[in-house]
Amino acid sequence: MNSDCNLTISLDIMGGDKGPLITIPAAILAIQKLPNLHLILCGDESLISQELAKNNLNDSPQLSICHTAETVEMDELPASALRNKKDSSMRKSIDLVRNDKAQACVSAGNTGALFSMAHYVLKMLPGVERPALISALPTHDDNRHVFMLDLGANVFCDSNVLYQFAIMGSVLAEEVDGIESPRVALLNMGTENIKGSDHIKFTAAQLEANPYINYIGFVEGNDILSNKADVIVCDGFVGNVALKTCEGVALMVYSKFKSVLSQHMFTRLLGKFFASTIKKLFKSLNPDQYNGASLIGLRGIVVKSHGNASSLAFLAAIMEAVKEVERQVPDKIRKKLEQSLAD
Template sequence: MLTHLTIALDMMGGDYGPRSSIPAAVSAVNKHANLTLLLCGSEKLIRERLSDLDSLNHPRLIIKHCSEVVTNSCEPASALRNKKSSSMRVALELVKSGEAQACVSAGNTGALFFMAHYVLKMLPGIKRPALISAVPTEKKQPVYLLDLGANVHCDAETLFQFGVMGSIVAGQAQNIDKPKVCLLNIGSEEIKGHDTIKQAAQMMKATPQINYQGYCEGSDMFSGKADVIVCEGFVGNVALKTCEGIAKLIMYKFTKALKKHVFYRLLALALRPIIKKLYKRVNPDQYNGASLVGLRGIVVKSHGNASNKAFLAAIEEASREVERCIPEKIQATFAQITAKPEHSSSSLEN
């Protein structure tokens, strides 16, 4: 375990900005004695919020004033060109310089992707970064889903690389030697899917570093069949947000049903411990923090509408990735794969 961690936070990103990120930052340093946070954003707003929480002079909360903000409506290319003094850009530059070991932002996903790609660069041999996050399953262990929207369209080699990176992240997070990897498809039969999916499947089959288990369907996502599920960013983003919508619908229907009859309310009181335990398992806040893997640094993307608790979860996810040395392990694995031509993705593609 590292003796000390330093993480840069984009305090201005997301729907709530400092209203969410400041309480989360205060909670994080109070909870973790080895953590220092670099707060990137408007010094005036940050100082005001810290003062409200009696944490203005906390020695492990260091303000880095930024004069610009990347808004949710800002075009990624424009943000990259014109927002060099933004809280998002400064947080990434702190990672590049080595002053911080990771960055967390709830800001514009497209802008974060472009900026992180430009500032931090890709690890050797990796084509594109991918967003990966844990999703709850029927079993104790979650499944890691990627890509969640960083890359709308992917070729076979990119999907193959996602499989390798996802396997490393899941293996380190769950202490699994050979995480089970599946490709998300319209059917489990080998004849299903388009050529890109089929080519990626062949690459994974031929690579011993991947414990490839074949195709899985959307209905398999929560079954625990796989430890890692690989898909294009368009598919992954839609799948994840659909799951979140279904979870909210179930909670809404459940709450509405409880209000209809006094018997249901009494029953709910009796079942309260079970309900709380179940909600804790599926509460999306604890899974907040999608990692942008494949870069020469650690970047964690928080939900734009993250609560204080959810933003804290993203900070803690960044801390865990620093301790697990995820970029270094991804680089080492790709070096191992490309050192053997018979297993390299390029030779498999030809």
């Protein structure tokens, strides 16, 4: 490894719908952006070497290869992958974090398998019962994001788990986006205190009693992107449905907008006249730039990319891992949990 590289991240090169066709170009873009970054590419060595040779990067001091003989399939059962795929690119990338050979890992592979392997290999931080998937989403304010968790790692969460999620999400928002005293909200079916299930109400009471969390109350689904909150907490079933709905709406609006602009000569001319403004608008809504859901609560940094991510989207996931390493997110979460639980 180049002595100038002070940041090392392992990549599951074989994971995702298209594997190396996406992950290797993203790795190349990452080292071009960050001269201090070293990437360990986990996967089929001959295949990776062939792709690097096309770009004259086989001898790059910023890249090294960890050969693996197995791949976790996208439809593989998590329990089976955990038991039988110890020499997979996914497992090796996590093992490198556990063994302090890498400071974080990134994978676009099977979400359930990644969750199971990371949980088993890295273990939980003290005071954390379950890890959660968290990601940034756009808001009405172009300069702010909202962090939402859980996005699918845990189908149901009791009040204690939601309370832990709120603390972890607050730390991530503060450290990664530099938000001072992030506004934390619970996603609910109404904003009134009488609304929602008992475990949601109990979580609210716990957060209201925590002086270290800026809890602002309940928000509804139509306020997820409104910039009313910096962190929105919910269980994994609700979070995953909400996330996919937001992405679907964004793509539908983009598709319909393009269709309307192409229907008549006047609208086509109008589209050309406002091309730069339109491009900027839809770039801010493009899900690719928000790719990279962090599996927080573990004793290490694991970032999950969409399985169908493009190279630019996978690059965004790598950059998310870089930010979390630089800000020492797991250590900050541990300290905040210790502080909250002590009181």
